Structures are given as C-alpha cells and as structure tokens.
Amino acid sequence: MPADEHGAPSDEHGAAEAPAGRRRGWIGRVLVLLAVLTSLFFLPWWVLLASGTGWPAPVVAGGAILCGAAELALPVAMVLGHGGRQLDGAARTADTTLGVVWVLFVWSALGGVLRIVLAVAGAGGQETARAVSVTVAVVAAALLTWGYVEAMRVPRIRRVEVTIPRLGPGLDGTRVVVLADTHYGPIDRARWSARVADAVNALEPDIVCHAGDIADGTIARRREQVAPLGTVRARLARVYVTGNHEYHGEAQGWLDLMTGLGWEALHNRHLTVERGGDRLVLAGVDDRTAASSGLTGHSADHDTALAGADPGLPVLLVAHQPKQVTQAVASGVDLQVSGHTHGGQIWPFHYLVRLDQPVVRGLSRHGDRTQLYTSRGAGYWGPPFRIFAPSEISLLVLRSPA
Incomplete structure (x- = not known):
C-alpha cells in the first residue's frame, strides 16, 4: 500500500x-x-x-x-x-x-x-x-x-364498532371517521374530493382523522384537489398526521396547509376531547420514515406525542403505518388507526404487503390493551385501479364496556 x-x-x-x-x-x-x-x-x-x-x-x-x-x-x-x-x-x-x-x-x-x-x-x-x-x-x-x-368511485362506508375497556360511558357511541391515503395525484380528482367531504359530513362525525398520504406531488400542483377537505365538519376534532409520501417532498408544508384548512396537525402531540363528562386523549405521530427524511424535528416520537397526557384516560392514536403499533403497545395506547396498506390495492399485492405490515386491513388486537384499525384507504397510489381491494371511508363507533 x-x-x-x-x-x-x-x-x-x-x-x-x-x-x-x-x-x-x-x-x-x-x-x-x-x-x-x-x-x-x-x-x-x-x-x-x-x-x-x-x-x-x-x-x-x-x-x-x-x-x-x-x-x-x-x-x-x-x-x-x-x-x-x-x-x-x-x-x-x-x-x-x-x-x-x-x-x-x-x-x-x-x-x-x-x-x-x-x-x-x-x-x-x-x-x-x-x-x-x-x-x-x-x-x-x-x-x-x-x-x-x-378506484374512481366515492369510497364505500365501512362501519365498525370498537369496544374500548377504558372508555367512559359519556363517550359511548363516539363516531370516529378515518380517511387515509387520499393520494391526490396526476389525475385531477377535485370533484371526487368534494364528494368525499360530503360523504364524511353525512356521517355526522365527532372526530375525523386523516391518517396520512394526502397527496403525491407538490402542494402547488395538488392544492385544488386538497381544498375540499376544508369543508369537512366534526363536533370534537379534525386531526391529520403525515404519511410516508409526505416525506417524498414537502412534509412540513402539508402540515401547515392542513392547519390552514382548520385541521389539527398532530405532529407528535396530542389533544384531549370531552363528551358527556368523559375525556379521550387524541394523539398523533409522524410516519416511521420521518426520521430518515432529514427534516429537523420530524420523527415518530410516541413519548413526545403523549407527554403530559393523563395516564388514566383512554388514548386514540393516529399513525400512518400499521407496523407503528409496536410502539403504540409499549406506550399503552388503547386504539391506533392507520392506513398505508390500501388493502393491497391490486390483487394479489396484499400478500406482499403482509410481508411488511402486521395487518392489511380491519380491526386487530395487539398486546393486552391495544387495538389497531387499518383502513384500506380512500384513494389509490400509482396505477388507477383497485382490484379485490375496495376503497373505504371508515366509520368507527367507539363503545364503552356494557
């Protein structure tokens, strides 16, 4: 040498x-x-x-x-x-x-x-x-x-009742609508977006959660498609977290845009909602890819998201990817809502998704306390097709123990 x-x-x-x-x-x-x-x-x-x-x-x-x-x-x-x-x-x-x-x-x-x-x-x-x-x-x-x-139709409503043992009776019947993976993209779906907002409002939700992957492309190109989300109504809260696709570009910009449309951006933080004298912690974390994005202050931080929350209250966590449920279990979360999988979108892709994620769709239990609801998503990514994996707007009706 x-x-x-x-x-x-x-x-x-x-x-x-x-x-x-x-x-x-x-x-x-x-x-x-x-x-x-x-x-x-x-x-x-x-x-x-x-x-x-x-x-x-x-x-x-x-x-x-x-x-x-x-x-x-x-x-x-x-x-x-x-x-x-x-x-x-x-x-x-x-x-x-x-x-x-x-x-x-x-x-x-x-x-x-x-x-x-x-x-x-x-x-x-x-x-x-x-x-x-x-x-x-x-x-x-x-x-x-x-x-x-x-792929182009307004998603069907999928109604699921979720019993949460720590949920107070005043919160029994709370209606949580989950939107995920709208993926506004190169096919202009502004009218579709408006019809989705109308469908959500018709459900008279208490809480609406957008679980990430809002769009593909720049804010400037997708603003018109996203705008109808500003018309979504909820009695208690409208919350949004980032998905992995936000970290392909303007993640902080999407958080700011949704805040401007009146949504609460749960960027590793929580808020507390109350109904009938009982309270629920509504928390959100960044997507698991945030830490590798290079954006300062972005990472999936469950400790920060729940800092200061009353440990005696039930927790509903919004996190884009189902695999984030591992940290939710460790944090004592009662219910995590996620998207990301699209239910596989085009058969038989769900077999490949299952190699990466613990769940492809629906309600599942993890650990002694934590439940996970995985939405098939409202939109589509890439190919404009959904085959044996229909889109959905998820209506979760929270139930306290009998």
Whole structure:
C-alpha cells in the first residue's frame, strides 16, 4: 500500500475503488430493473400470442413490437412523471401502463399454469392454447375496467364498532371517521374530493382523522384537489398526521396547509376531547420514515406525542403505518388507526404487503390493551385501479364496556 509523506499508509487505492463500487452497484440495479420489466412484458406476450396459439405471424410480431416499445417507454415515463420534472401526463401514462401490465402478468401466469394442468390431463394443443389466451385477455380487460371504476368511485362506508375497556360511558357511541391515503395525484380528482367531504359530513362525525398520504406531488400542483377537505365538519376534532409520501417532498408544508384548512396537525402531540363528562386523549405521530427524511424535528416520537397526557384516560392514536403499533403497545395506547396498506390495492399485492405490515386491513388486537384499525384507504397510489381491494371511508363507533 502506498505511504503518505509521514510514512502512514495512504488510502488512494480505497478512494479509487469507491466510485467503481458505486458504479457496479448502479449497473447491478439497472440490470435487475431490466430483468423485472422484461419478465412483466414477456410473459403476457408469450401466453397470449406466442406459445402454441398459432395466431397469424403479423399478430405475434405486432404484439412483440408493442410489448417491447411499452417496456422501453415505461421507465422513461416514470422518470418524467415522478422525477424532477413532475409531468402529470407522463405520470398518468406510466402509472396506467404499470397497472395494465401487472394485471396481464398475473393472469397470464395463472393461464400458463392452467395450460400445464390441461396438458397433463391430455387437453393440450392449439385449441386449448387459444382458449386460454382469449380467456386471460377477457378476464384482464374486465378486471381493469372494473378496477378503474372502483378506484374512481366515492369510497364505500365501512362501519365498525370498537369496544374500548377504558372508555367512559359519556363517550359511548363516539363516531370516529378515518380517511387515509387520499393520494391526490396526476389525475385531477377535485370533484371526487368534494364528494368525499360530503360523504364524511353525512356521517355526522365527532372526530375525523386523516391518517396520512394526502397527496403525491407538490402542494402547488395538488392544492385544488386538497381544498375540499376544508369543508369537512366534526363536533370534537379534525386531526391529520403525515404519511410516508409526505416525506417524498414537502412534509412540513402539508402540515401547515392542513392547519390552514382548520385541521389539527398532530405532529407528535396530542389533544384531549370531552363528551358527556368523559375525556379521550387524541394523539398523533409522524410516519416511521420521518426520521430518515432529514427534516429537523420530524420523527415518530410516541413519548413526545403523549407527554403530559393523563395516564388514566383512554388514548386514540393516529399513525400512518400499521407496523407503528409496536410502539403504540409499549406506550399503552388503547386504539391506533392507520392506513398505508390500501388493502393491497391490486390483487394479489396484499400478500406482499403482509410481508411488511402486521395487518392489511380491519380491526386487530395487539398486546393486552391495544387495538389497531387499518383502513384500506380512500384513494389509490400509482396505477388507477383497485382490484379485490375496495376503497373505504371508515366509520368507527367507539363503545364503552356494557
């Protein structure tokens, strides 16, 4: 190893290796991305057009050209739409293409398995291949059409009663509406947002919680879509916490905007609400990704959020990700409400979500005291489809013990 002027070993070799290592890592990531994209586009082409179907050669070739062009265009549109330029048209194209190819990939894979089973049973051949091809195409088209309608509709109301042992009788029947994952984005949904606000108000809530992931994109671009949230009414409180998508950009700005719309931004803090002579601590924490965002004062801090709260009172905590329930249990929280999972959004993604989160949807118990309600969310992220994972506005009716 070379030595410096004082005789100590120098690090010239290590310094030279560092850029090379980063370069190799970047090349490796690009190769993985290309392999994934090629798989996503190749399998539908193979099952629908090329594998023993006997379709005319121009059809097979045209399909190959279309798939290849889409594979090359997708990452370009993703960069233009979700990178520095934030072009909404490119984002819409990229997100829709990703959703379409994912559905085609999944059902082509199932079609391929079906063909193998039929071949083993002695029912192979061109007729079977064509029948499976047509079936996969029809099923995928039907699911994509239905999934788009589901994504764009006003969410259904999901009503759940939650018994909280420490809840005082004066708070029995308290109506808590949970909004999560509105994800206002490149498709303008200002009118949808207004209808969602009307649906929430029709429930006559005592408390409304927005559990994060309010939008994708800058405040300047999404302000009009978010504005109807200012019309939401609640008897006791309207509260908001950040989700992980806020930390892709202007997290503090979203907190400030929601405060300006009349919501209480529970940025690692709590407030106490009262009804019928009984009180409830309503707390909120930042998303678990906040600490790595580099924003000063942002992190999921349960101790700060509950500092000064009466330990004898029940606690309802708003935290974006279900996995934050571990800290909620340690903090003695009675009920945590979360979003983040979208219920999987597009089947069978819920299996992947379950690898990362303890719960995908609904009410669950954790530890002796803590319950968790995970909303499937009101909006969608990325591909404008919801398949076997309907959106929801959650109405939680709190019950004290009988």
